[in-house]
Amino acid sequence: MARAESLRIVHLDSFTAVYHRxxxxxxxxxxxxxxxxxxxGEAGMTFAALTERxxxxxxxxxxxxxxxxxxxxELVASGLVSAA
Amino acid sequence: xxxxxxxxxGPIGFRIGSxxxxxxxxxxxxxxxxxxxxxxxxxxxxxxxxxxxxxxxxRPSVMIGGDFVLPEAAPLPLAQGLLAAEMGxxxxxxxxxxxxxxxxxxxxxxxxxxxxxxxxxxAGKSTLAALLGTRGWRLMGDEFAxxxxxxxxxxxxxxxxxxxxxxxxxAEAAVPDGVFGPLLPGTPKGDIRHLVPNAAAIAGMDRAAxxxxxxxxxxxxEAAERYVAPSEVFVRLTQASTNYVAMGExxxxxxxxxxxxxxxxxxxxxxxxxxxAQVEALWRDL
Numbered sequence: 001m002a003r004a005e006s007l008r009i010v011h012l013d014s015f016t017a018v019y020h021r022x023x024x025x026x027x028x029x030x031x032x033x034x035x036x037x038x039x040x041g042e043a044g045m046t047f048a049a050l051t052e053r054x055x056x057x058x059x060x061x062x063x064x065x066x067x068x069x070x071x072x073x074e075l076v077a078s079g080l081v082s083a084a
Numbered sequence: 085x086x087x088x089x090x091x092x093x094g095p096i097g098f099r100i101g102s103x104x105x106x107x108x109x110x111x112x113x114x115x116x117x118x119x120x121x122x123x124x125x126x127x128x129x130x131x132x133x134x135x136x137x138x139x140x141x142x143r144p145s146v147m148i149g150g151d152f153v154l155p156e157a158a159p160l161p162l163a164q165g166l167l168a169a170e171m172g173x174x175x176x177x178x179x180x181x182x183x184x185x186x187x188x189x190x191x192x193x194x195x196x197x198x199x200x201x202x203x204x205x206x207a208g209k210s211t212l213a214a215l216l217g218t219r220g221w222r223l224m225g226d227e228f229a230x231x232x233x234x235x236x237x238x239x240x241x242x243x244x245x246x247x248x249x250x251x252x253x254x255a256e257a258a259v260p261d262g263v264f265g266p267l268l269p270g271t272p273k274g275d276i277r278h279l280v281p282n283a284a285a286i287a288g289m290d291r292a293a294x295x296x297x298x299x300x301x302x303x304x305x306e307a308a309e310r311y312v313a314p315s316e317v318f319v320r321l322t323q324a325s326t327n328y329v330a331m332g333e334x335x336x337x338x339x340x341x342x343x344x345x346x347x348x349x350x351x352x353x354x355x356x357x358x359x360x361a362q363v364e365a366l367w368r369d370l
Contacts, residue, residue, distance in 0.1 A: 008333060010340040015315035019336040024329070026322065026336055028315060 007080065009037065023079055032058070032071055037080065044084060047072070085131060090120050094230065094241040094289050095184075096177065097121025100169050102132040103140050107165030114166075114244055114265050114278065117286050128152075128180060130172035135159060148172040152179035164268050167276055170244060177228060177241075178326035184230035184239060185331055185338045188324040191224035191238055192216045193288075197296035198238045199367065200229050200346075202324045205273075208303040211251040212359055214279055215258050219360065223285040224293065233331070233338035236345075237292035242285045244278035252277045254356060296370060298348040301359060305352035309362065312348040 008019040016034040018027040029037075035058045039050060051068060075081035085101030087108040092098075098121070102108050121127070131149035134140040145159035146168040152175060160168045177186060189202035190213035199221070201209040210226040217223030224240035231238055244265065247255050252275060255262070265278035298317055312320075321339055322328045328335045349366055353359035 008336060010336075010344065012314040012318060012340070012344060014313075015318075017315075017318060017336070017340055019333055021333060024332055028319065 007037070009034070018080060020079060025079075027078060027080065029080075032068070033075060033080075036068075036071060036075060040081060085133070089115075090124070090126055091115045092119045092121045093173075093243050094225070094239050096128070096181075096241065097126040098128050098130060098173050098176070099126035100130045100132065100172070102165070102169070103134050104132065104144065104146070104162060104165060106162065107132055107146070107169050110166045110265065111169055114263070114280050117283070128173070128176035130169060130176060132165060132168050132172065148175065150176050152176050154179075158272075160271070164271055166265060166278065167268055167271055170246065170278070173243065174227060181230075181327055182330065184232055185328065185335050186326050187229040187231060187321055188227070188326065189229040190226040191229045191240070191293075192221040193224050193240075193291075193293040194221050194367070196291075196293055198224065198229075198293035199297050199299060199363070200238065200295055201299045201301055202229075202321065203300050203302060206248075206303065207301050208251070208353070208356070208359065209301060210245055210247060211254055211356060212301060212363070214245050214247070214255050215356055215360060216363065217282060217285060218259055222288050222291075223281050224289075231295075231338050231342060232292065233334040235292070236295070236338070236341055238295050239292045240285075240289045242281040242289050244280060247277050247279055249274045255279055258356070295342060295346045297366060298342075298346055299363070299366070300348070300350040302350065302352045303359075304354070306354060307358050307362060308352040309366070310350050312350050314343040314348070317343040317348045 006021050010017045015028045015030050039053050076083050087102045087105050089108045089111045090099045129151050132146050135147050139145055144162040146162055146165050147159045148157050148168050148171055150172050189200050190209040192199050192213050203209055213223055213226045223242055225242050226245045228241045229238050230241050263280040268276045351362050
């Protein structure tokens, strides 16, 4: 999940600036990371549900599972997303 | 300390104490038209002192101290005491300022709107600001733009304009009636000479302005101009800010607001006349 209260998200252009309140670190992210953060929300969801929602809500249908898993791992490593 | 001088530059009050009279006398002369700190209380203190008592007189060298210090700062010869005072004031701002997001930039204003110029040392931002200040613009500062997170406005910080090396001759020719400080040869940054901001800059220093254009000038290339995307402006301005990290979320909000609402251009220029024409053309097209 991506806790909304811990993040300030501002869309700049093809990049999105994210301020992580817990660490005070600013991140610049690009597709599909902003879409992942928006979709996960606070409740969080399973990997399969995330893949499906990204494919329907955004034009990210060509995103394969391996690539999505890699992006998700990066977001977890950055602290922006927490794994269940 | 033996010798003391207080001054207000824009919203910021300083008190400079010194073991020697000379740097204080120079500041009194160059800042003669500036007010004192609000209610007489400075925001920051700077101390110019001798590392050892005998260093006051024997090969006198000036250590820079104050509320905020860099532990490894090297002393300057007494002949460069004015530079030491200016460096000490900049240091207090860079390390201690928390009310405004500081952008390492020069700023000029016209019709209540601010042009913010930032770039590497030597890009010409001080020179361009000094020249624009004589051609219908109000100089707001040549070193720091003070971005107010609460309002999004830029506040003026018109300290002495620090001209370096070739920029000294350019400014002396372009501002023949300007009040200049002493030439300081052989400083760590080469030759330095300070130019006193003109009367309009000093009289207007309490007027904030709405940022209208962010410019990244670069001297020494054929004239060219390009659009700069908000994300690039954001990254470059975080690097150009001395207190972005310390400001936390307020800094993030102030900077994202700035870069998403104010257009930005990069210009290359071969000489200052060309740069001034480029600036005027960009300003007309806003």
